[in-house]
Amino acid sequence: MVNCCGLVTVKNEPVPLKSIAVEVSVQGHVATVSSTLQYENQEQSPLEAIFVFPLPGEAAVCRFSAKIGQTEVVAEVQEKQKAQEQYDDALSSGQQAFLLEESDESPDVFKLSVGSLPPGEKASVSLDYVTELAVQADDGLRLCLPAVLNPRYQPQGSDSGSGGSAQVSSVPAGSVPYSLSLSAHVSSPHPISRVESNCPLDPLNYLNTEKTQATVSLAAGHQFDRDVELLLYYQDTHQPTAIVEAAQASAKPGSLMGDPVVMLSLYPEFPKDVMSSMTSHGEFLFVVDRSGSMECPMHLGSGSLDRISSARETLLLLLKSLPMGCYFNIIGFGSSYESFFPKSVEYSQKTMDEALQKVKEMRADLGGTEILQPLKHIYSQPCLPDQPRQLFLFTDGEVGNTKEVLDLVKTNAGSHRCFSFGIGEGASTALISGVAKQARGHAQFITGQDRMQPKVMQSLRFALQPAVVDISVKWNVPKEVSVTLLSPPIRVVFQGQRALLYAQLTGESSGDTEGSVTVKYSLAKQPVENQLSFSLKPAEDTGMAVHRLGARTLIQSLEVEEREQDGEKEGAKEKVIELSVQSGVSSAFTAFIAVHKGDGEALQGQLLRRHVPTPMLNLRGCSLTGFSSSVLERDMKLSELDDRADQLVCSASEFVVGTKSMSAKKKAEGSLASRVKGFFSKQLQGGFFSKQGACEVLECDEDCDEDFDSPAPTSKPVRDPLLQLISLQKASGSWVLEAALAEVLVKTEEEVSKPKPAQVDQEVWATVLALVWLYGFKMEAQEEWQFLAMKAVSWIQAQKVASVSECVQAGNTLLGCQVQKDTLGL
The missing domain is CATH 3.40.50.410 (von Willebrand factor, type A domain)
Incomplete structure (x- = not known):
């Protein structure tokens, strides 16, 4: 069996990353995530391990450290070019070094380089980041720990090999050679209702009777082969909040970290009459x-x-x-x-x-x-x-x-x-x-x-729906205190959307210890006003999550400003570097560098480089027909093809195992590898990936055509009756009395036509029947058809039908339902 560890050499040496342990601390709407990665060099030579991995797009990396033996080295934030030079210098002199940098192209991709790890040496790398939790439509807060990093497609004509664009090593999901453990501590101003996940969890453990603190963990033995998602549900989630975080004791007053920072959370609940408009x-x-x-x-x-x-x-x-x-x-x-x-x-x-x-x-x-x-x-x-x-x-x-x-x-x-x-x-x-x-x-x-x-x-x-507009935020603080916004102003908020605003509080009041903020906005042309009080002398720092997220927000605005200037002015870039170094928060222009100044000797010869794989989506179950070269990183340099082909051989071999008709099952590993590599070389040069070429190189049997397009034999799918009903509705919102509608209702045309009240138009009768069927049999999917139903009701009302009650009653009798006219909105 081909080794699926995704290393860059053809000898398939062991991967140096052994495990990832994650601890999460949630405070209301924000979280601090601490990850520890365990490395071990089991080879005969010093090596450099490269791990390219995703983080949530809104995350701010704020701490990075490494431990070799009993010695811990805490990284510093430096200007990126300077950090890269220091890393290279450290490696060439035989010192262990660690470099963490953001991709030039995408702020949610990071590259971690663990350099000059001696044979037999172990190292653990710790990475902390803070992030806002996204609000879901059902009021849940989503924390995602990304595991899958798919190849980033480079547009034609772009220089994919430039800058900090890191090569992505990927293996099929399920083949990553390292595991993940995760535990979370959740704290909220409001009681915690429940925690859900797409992965098995141990039971939720409440730490107090108010249920405002709890812990939860992933069940043991989880393979880090898919994104891990936690959904947190609180009571009273629509109450606005203002949280103030104290300054960092060691920071200079007047600087961002040396002043208190306030976070305003706005998550309004819309009245029912607005929701229905x-x-x-x-x-x-x-x-x-x-x-x-x-x-x-x-x-x-x-x-x-x-x-x-x-x-x-x-x-x-x-x-x-x-x-x-x-x-x-x-x-x-x-x-x-x-x-x-x-x-x-x-x-x-x-x-x-x-x-x-x-x-x-x-x-x-x-x-x-x-x-x-x-x-x-x-x-x-x-x-x-x-x-x-x-x-x-x-x-x-x-x-x-x-x-x-x-x-x-x-x-x-x-x-x-x-x-x-x-x-x-x-x-x-x-x-x-x-x-x-x-x-x-x-x-x-x-x-x-x-x-x-x-x-x-x-x-x-x-x-x-109408949005919340005309939003104004007025800060009421003593005259000795000034408020500096770190976030762009909030322009609009929708139902189900949460807005966070960060502001720096500079100066000290001799008397008042409280400030307040007044938020005004307009909803459906009705004015709304909220006033929130907050302490000007908050408790000592609790991890600085609010400060760092405020810094990240300001950094993102300045980065956009710098790109708009296209490098013509240095002002924005210099501000980003200064703010990033001061707050310890990652940016496009800085990197984290840690050097362990041990007694290492100058490096002799070439340092071995290993790319640690991340999971990718398995090719099995994907039709290879028209499989675009984007998926195979068409713009990748052909000189790197051997590296990528090793990973693709893994996917191809799994595909072979899962496909009954390929004689390639019987072929030796080496033969399969060489054929696949040769095929990919030709296909990448041609800029496409054809089914015919794949069949030739994998020596498929004659009935391979069917297998490539559909991995398992499929019968004609049974059409979902809900989709059938939806497809029959007219743009106006009505239904027509026809055989296809009767089929959805599991009746004959005659059975559907016969009970129609005498004075009622056939189209009105058909539309009432469709509504009764939806409310009677498909309430669990109401989110999907609610707008269809609203259109239908509006259409019926426009027909000015006198006998709607009689229609609904007759429809209930025919379909065996008990739907009330009021329920339908009629």
Whole structure:
């Protein structure tokens, strides 16, 4: 069996990373995450281990240390070039050194270099970061520990080998040779209701009777083969809070770390009458990833749809849920992009039918993941008067030019809102969360066995509801104290969205020990006002999480400013470096460097380099048809092909084992490896990955064609009756009395027609039946069909039907339900 450890040499030496232990401390809406990585050099020569790994996009790395034997070395933050030079100098003189740096292209990817580890030596590396917890649509707070790092696709023409772009070593999920343990301590001003996870957990342990403190751990033996997600639920989550954190005792007063910092959390709850109101205006643009990886399954469990099929179903639901009078368009993208219509069209029965036909034909056939060009195209189109632009972005991709994409979205933020959806394990948090944050929208992640449709409809609900606008924040503090905002001002808040604002408090009051903040905003044209008090003399520091997140927020704003200046002025970059060094928070222009000044001898000869793998999505279950070279890092230098092919051999061999008809099962390891490497070399030079070429190199049997496209024999899928009913609804919201509707209701046409009240139109009767069926049999999926039902009710009311009660009663009798007219909204 081919060794799947993903090392860069063909000899398959052991991986030096042995385990990762994580401790999480949650305080309300923010968390501090401490990871310890254990390394061991089991080889005969000194080595350098390179581990490229993801962190949440909003994370701020704030501490980095290393322990060799009994000696601990704490890293310093330095300007990146200076840190890299110091690292190289230390290695050449035989000293152990550690370098942690952020990728030049994406702020959620870090590279850790553990250098000059002598034979037989052990080292442990500790990394701390602070992060805001994202709010989910059900009020849960999401903490994600990313494990899967998919190759970042480099757009054509970009220099993928420049700067800090680190090579990603990946192996199939399940083959990582190191394990993960995780424990969390949760503390909240409000009682903790429950903690959930996509991985097995030990029972939640409350530490006090008020249930405001608790601990929870991952069940033992977890393989770090997928993103680990914790969902925390508190009581009274919609109460606004203002938390003040004391200054760092050792820092200079007047500096960011030397002054108290306040964090304001705004998470308003919308009244029910506002929640039920729906706008009929808007330009809805659905931007859908059609790269080759969208053919991969949504999850590795049985019965999983592939991602593109799930996207097709979701688009059906969205198109049926749009209000009459709005405008829409659908844009598919990969290496190129295609629009359904030259420009946005008015929503009508004709345009909806035309779009649905194109959705049925939509495939994952557009190659790589180039998101910048379709966005530029969209922003070049003028906005429509009185039709606010709403952008829905669906992607499973990880792009190498994340910062460029975010800058483009920020530049155009005033013209639209963006709702983004990260599909599958390893989707880039920096990209998905970043575009939503820049464009005042909302981000969602669809992982494991999550269904895409409910999450997308939650975001549509935000898009169709009025937002909190005209937000003003007024600080009431003594005249000796000044308030400096660290965050951009809050411009808009949606239902289900939380906004955090950081501010520095400089100066000391001789008398008052309390300040307050007044937050005013407008919701559905109604003014709302909240006043919160906070202490000007808070307790001593509790880990400095609030300070560091405030510093991270300011650093991100300054980094964008520097990129907009395109290096013409040094001001923003210098401020970032100064702030990063002072706060100990990572940035694009700094790195953490630790050197163990032992009695090592100058290095003789070449230092062995080992790339520690991260999990990647298994090729098994993905159709190789049209598998784009983006997935195989088309723009990678061919000189690095041998390194990458070792990992791909692992995936190919697993694919072979799982495919019944390949004679390659019987082939020796070395033969398979050489054939696969030769094939990838040819394919990468040609810039594509063809099924025919794969069949030739893997010596498939004659019936391989079927196996490549579908790993298991499939019968004709049974259509979900809910999707059938949805597909039959007209754009206006009504249903027609027809055989297809009777089939969904499990009745004959005659059985459906006969009980219709005499004075009622057939279309009204069919629409009432559809509503009764939805409320009677599909309440568990109400999030998905609520807008369809609202459209149907509005349509019935517009018909001014006198005998609605009689219709509902007859519908209940026919379908065996007990749905009340009031429940339907009639």
